[in-house]
Each structure stands twice: as C-alpha cells, then as structure tokens.
Amino acid sequence: MSFIQAVLLGTLQGLTEFLPVSSSGHLVIFSSLISSTTAPLYFDVSVHAGS
Secondary structure, three states: OOHHHHHHHHHHHHHHOOOOOOHHHHHHHHHHHHOOOOOOHHHHHHHHHHO
8 A cells, every 4th residue: 555545545535434324334345445455454444533
C-alpha cells in the first residue's frame, strides 16, 4: 500500500465514521477500487483506533 492510498483510505474512514453505515465496508470497497489488494488488517485497526 502506498502512502497516497493510505492517506485516501484514512480520509475516507474519517469522513464516513459518523454515518450510520459501515465505515469498514467503505474501506474494503474503496481499497479494492484503487488497488488489486485490500488494505492490511493492521491498517484497518489503526484507522479505526484513530477515529
């Protein structure tokens, strides 16, 4: 995962955290759109802890 992808996914997590829909789902869908692989588990945990 590149730095740009991490920034985009972190921003998406922050913007969608307050919505009553799954922000984790947004991370999975968006990461698959911008890359051929999904974000690593430690990245998901760290952005959830940050928000």
